Amino acid sequence: MVQLSFDAHLCKTCPTGDCLVKCQYLDVDREKAGEEMVKISEGKDSFVLQDCVTCYACEEYCKRGNHPFYLITERRQEKGILVAPRAITRQWVNIGEPQGKYKVGKIRDKVLSLGFMPEYLESVKGELFEDLMPSYVFGQEFFCNVVYIHFADTAIIKQRLPRVIDHFKSLGVREVVFMHDECYGAFASLAPAYGMEVPFKAVHYFEYLYQRLRDLRDKIRPLRLKAAYQRPCSARLCPDKHHFVRDIMNLIGVELVERQYQDENALCCSGILSLCFGYDIAHDVKARNLADMVKHGAQYCVFNCPACQNTLGAEVAKMGIRPIHMIDLCRMAIGEKSPNGVRPT
Amino acid sequence: MKNILQALADAVGRDYVSDQPEEMYFYARDPGLMPPHQPDYVVVPGTVEEIQTVVRLASREKIPIVPMGAGMALTGLIIPLKGGIVLDMKRMNRILEVHEKARYALVEGGTSQGFLKSYLEEHHPRLRHSIPDSPATATIAANVMIHGQGRLTQQYGFNSDMVSGLEVVLASGEICRIGSCAVSPDWFSKGAPFPDLSGLFLGWFGATGIITKIAVKLYPRKKMRDVEIFLTDDEELVPSMIYELTHTEMVEDINIFVQPRPMIFRGNHHIALFFTGDTDEELEFKRKLIWHALDPYIKSKDGGFMGIPPVMKPTLLDMPQKSVSRFADVKKGGGFEYSGPIILVEKYPQCARKIVELAARYDLGYSGMARIIGRGHSMMYGFAFTFNRADSEMMARTRSALCEISLFVLELGGVFWKPTVEEQKMALEKMDPNTRALMKMIKANLDPLGIMNPGNWEVA
Numbered sequence: 110m111v112q113l114s115f116d117a118h119l120c121k122t123c124p125t126g127d128c129l130v131k132c133q134y135l136d137v138d139r140e141k142a143g144e145e146m147v148k149i150s151e152g153k154d155s156f157v158l159q160d161c162v163t164c165y166a167c168e169e170y171c172k173r174g175n176h177p178f179y180l181i182t183e184r185r186q187e188k189g190i191l192v193a194p195r196a197i198t199r200q201w202v203n204i205g206e207p208q209g210k211y212k213v214g215k216i217r218d219k220v221l222s223l224g225f226m227p228e229y230l231e232s233v234k235g236e237l238f239e240d241l242m243p244s245y246v247f248g249q250e251f252f253c254n255v256v257y258i259h260f261a262d263t264a265i266i267k268q269r270l271p272r273v274i275d276h277f278k279s280l281g282v283r284e285v286v287f288m289h290d291e292c293y294g295a296f297a298s299l300a301p302a303y304g305m306e307v308p309f310k311a312v313h314y315f316e317y318l319y320q321r322l323r324d325l326r327d328k329i330r331p332l333r334l335k336a337a338y339q340r341p342c343s344a345r346l347c348p349d350k351h352h353f354v355r356d357i358m359n360l361i362g363v364e365l366v367e368r369q370y371q372d373e374n375a376l377c378c379s380g381i382l383s384l385c386f387g388y389d390i391a392h393d394v395k396a397r398n399l400a401d402m403v404k405h406g407a408q409y410c411v412f413n414c415p416a417c418q419n420t421l422g423a424e425v426a427k428m429g430i431r432p433i434h435m436i437d438l439c440r441m442a443i444g445e446k447s448p449n450g451v452r453p454t
Numbered sequence: 455m456k457n458i459l460q461a462l463a464d465a466v467g468r469d470y471v472s473d474q475p476e477e478m479y480f481y482a483r484d485p486g487l488m489p490p491h492q493p494d495y496v497v498v499p500g501t502v503e504e505i506q507t508v509v510r511l512a513s514r515e516k517i518p519i520v521p522m523g524a525g526m527a528l529t530g531l532i533i534p535l536k537g538g539i540v541l542d543m544k545r546m547n548r549i550l551e552v553h554e555k556a557r558y559a560l561v562e563g564g565t566s567q568g569f570l571k572s573y574l575e576e577h578h579p580r581l582r583h584s585i586p587d588s589p590a591t592a593t594i595a596a597n598v599m600i601h602g603q604g605r606l607t608q609q610y611g612f613n614s615d616m617v618s619g620l621e622v623v624l625a626s627g628e629i630c631r632i633g634s635c636a637v638s639p640d641w642f643s644k645g646a647p648f649p650d651l652s653g654l655f656l657g658w659f660g661a662t663g664i665i666t667k668i669a670v671k672l673y674p675r676k677k678m679r680d681v682e683i684f685l686t687d688d689e690e691l692v693p694s695m696i697y698e699l700t701h702t703e704m705v706e707d708i709n710i711f712v713q714p715r716p717m718i719f720r721g722n723h724h725i726a727l728f729f730t731g732d733t734d735e736e737l738e739f740k741r742k743l744i745w746h747a748l749d750p751y752i753k754s755k756d757g758g759f760m761g762i763p764p765v766m767k768p769t770l771l772d773m774p775q776k777s778v779s780r781f782a783d784v785k786k787g788g789g790f791e792y793s794g795p796i797i798l799v800e801k802y803p804q805c806a807r808k809i810v811e812l813a814a815r816y817d818l819g820y821s822g823m824a825r826i827i828g829r830g831h832s833m834m835y836g837f838a839f840t841f842n843r844a845d846s847e848m849m850a851r852t853r854s855a856l857c858e859i860s861l862f863v864l865e866l867g868g869v870f871w872k873p874t875v876e877e878q879k880m881a882l883e884k885m886d887p888n889t890r891a892l893m894k895m896i897k898a899n900l901d902p903l904g905i906m907n908p909g910n911w912e913v914a
């Protein structure tokens with residue numbers, strides 16, 4: 110089980126300081142990295158608490174299981190340090206508020222959770238999800254709320270998550286396939302770490318897709334195209350599932366271009382950067398990311414998170430790269446969608 | 455009265471005149487809150503000459519005459535308070551000329567906003583006019599008659615500032631041309647360099663004459679148009695944010711809205727910023743300047759730009775924006791009215807607090823919406839309430855709330871936009887006596903018999 114307790118000693122003795130040294134948005138050397146993390150753990154001020162852009166990557170960079178990002182988040186909240194403008198945080202908190210407008214399909218033991226991303230209501234039609242659908246849930250009542258760590262608001266997560274768990278509980282489901290890394294991370298690790306009992310098994314949809322594609326192997330026609338993958342921030346909350354990206358691409362004959370900003374080095378889609386910090390940083394990150402895709406000859410940009418796709422979809426298209434969601438790419442591979450008939454962004 | 459009906463039928467044709475109860479019922483009211491009052495006749499003229507004949511008849515018989523566009527002004531301005539003839543202008547809907555290079559359109563007095571928009575899109579794709587967000591059937595002449603505001607108002611002022619010529623039928627039945635068109639075949643100016651006589655008609659609600667032709671200025675229509683929305687939870691900061699934004703001169707239209715529903719909007723002020731460009735570079739250049747103008751507020755966490763999902767953009771970029779009409783039916787029963795004073799932008803915080811207070815006190819659905827006029831020279835602050843027309847008690851509550859707003863606005867230094875008759879009286883009472891006397895003199899000279907939309911702008 111994930112422990113979110115923080116051990117300052119681990120940082121003091123850390124040989125690499127990777128959490129901050131590898132950070133793509135802060136300029137910190139190894140020595141300083143240890144110092145700052147210790148300061149933060151002791152409740153002291155640190156520039157990191159002001160400047161961290163909430164890309165979540167340090168959660169993955171830290172190989173010692175010390176959860177630097179959760180620490181930063183908790184400290185920010187304790188000290189009242191705002192990450193996003195107040196109005197933006199309020200808007201997001203409003204968006205996640207349950208409103209009794211949820212949808213529930215024909216519930217079976219195994220259920221597909223679409224969070225409350227309406228984009229998915231369309232994507233899950235077809236053979237890929239045939240052995241799950243129409244067993245699905247959709248709506249704020251089933252939304253994990255983990256996104257609020259971007260806004261240093263873990264209190265709302267702790268307040269809402271038990272209610273979400275109760276909603277799942279009332280359906281009596283045994284296994285839930287989550288369509289978003291944050292949701293998966295919430296139930297696979299975060300909720301248990303907060304001491305909340307999760308009465309079902311959480312499955313990441315990449316894992317589901319991979320198994321399903323293997324079942325449908327006969328139908329796969331290799332796509333033979335080159336793609337860049339836009340890794341979302343939330344993927345850092347479940348790095349153990351990242352290998353499925355490559356596994357799936359291999360199955361469907363897609364070559365992932367070896368670009369600079371991939372895997373651990375992935376750059377933020379810039380959505381959260383513009384919300385919280387304005388034009389310059391968002392524009393710079395976006396420009397570097399797109400140039401990197403172009404430079405490495407990507408024909409497609411494959412998205413996992415719909416929010417990333419909303420932020421970057423039109424921009425990559427302007428560069429002559431086709432934006433596509435992972436699910437649509439897989440549907441294309443089994444002949445459900447023609448390369449020209451993919452869901453427009 | 456039979457001979458009057460016959461005389462009207464002789465003027466416009468039997469099919470275009472009525473005194474039948476079902477039509478009288480319909481033409482007695484508008485979608486707002488004012489009590490209905492029946493006309494005696496409805497006439498739908500097709501030509502200027504027909505209008506002249508009808509006006510001469512009305513003058514001879516001393517029958518009130520009320521010009522009407524789409525009847526969407528909502529404040530009872532087309533309700534025939536003293537009966538008489540409602541002159542429905544809808545058939546006068548021809549586009550007479552579009553001067554591409556001089557960028558103006560000459561249209562008849564009943565031409566709708568939607569028709570001009572689609573005509574320009576089809577025949578003059580590089581031109582546009584300042585379209586308001588009223589339903590597309592609203593007319594161009596009526597909109598400038600009430601000093602409306604549209605999508606280009608932040609750049610060029612009230613829509614009436616964009617008029618470049620008028621043809622008017624006076625109460626005597628004579629035709630009068632106003633502006634360059636009085637001495638030239640070209641309709642490029644409503645006054646300058648001569649005395650600007652358009653003020654004798656614009657803002658008078660048809661109480662001094664009937665517009666039969668109108669020229670409006672057109673503006674470049676860029677290939678691309680985009681929108682950003684800046685959020686803040688602090689109404690006190692909105693005026694200075696607007697000051698910074700208007701300073702950039704990059705924004706085409708600035709609207710601010712605050713509403714409790716849907717949830718995504720609750721508790722924040724939304725400053726919607728529309729801008730255009732012919733290329734990606736131009737658009738991005740403007741976006742950058744707009745964002746930079748508000749950087750200090752982002753740094754202090756007092757505001758930020760929201761991420762607009764691609765599915766939301768078409769709704770926001772729609773012209774007219776249908777969300778306003780949709781709001782009108784939130785309570786079902788299709789009742790919607792707003793008091794929209796013209797007031798300094800610095801009064802935004804007081805207005806924003808007032809609408810929330812009134813909505814709570816009177817238990818009403820509300821939407822506060824402001825449109826910036828000129829480079830921050832003033833704003834229209836819309837105190838909008840939605841009600842069910844079948845619920846008289848809810849209508850009474852809405853009326854009381856709007857009454858309070860009228861008093862509040864005058865105290866705050868604002869002036870009423872498209873005022874109800876009651877508000878006109880309040881404004882005249884507060885008005886400088888010499889100005890009031892001048893208005894009286896103008897009205898008495900242009901409408902000596904008091905037949906033109908009587909009840910409106912009547913100085914006692």
Ligand SMILES: Cc1cc2nc3c(=O)[nH]c(=O)nc-3n(C[C@H](O)[C@H](O)[C@H](O)COP(=O)(O)OP(=O)(O)OC[C@H]3O[C@@H](n4cnc5c(N)ncnc54)[C@H](O)[C@@H]3O)c2cc1C
Nearest residue numbers: 523524525526527531586587588593596597602603660665
């Ligand atoms: C949902 C909604 C949104 C709106 N949004 C906007 C907006 O964004 N901007 C805005 O400016 N307004 C707005 N309005 C208000 C109003 O609808 C518009 O200003 C509209 O242009 C009025 O035109 P009309 O043809 O409906 O006017 P009417 O109500 O028919 O007439 C208005 C006045 O003009 C007089 N009149 C009409 N035609 C003539 C003529 N030919 N000669 C002389 N006098 C005449 C009438 O007697 C009356 O006094 C909105 C209304 C609604 C319902």
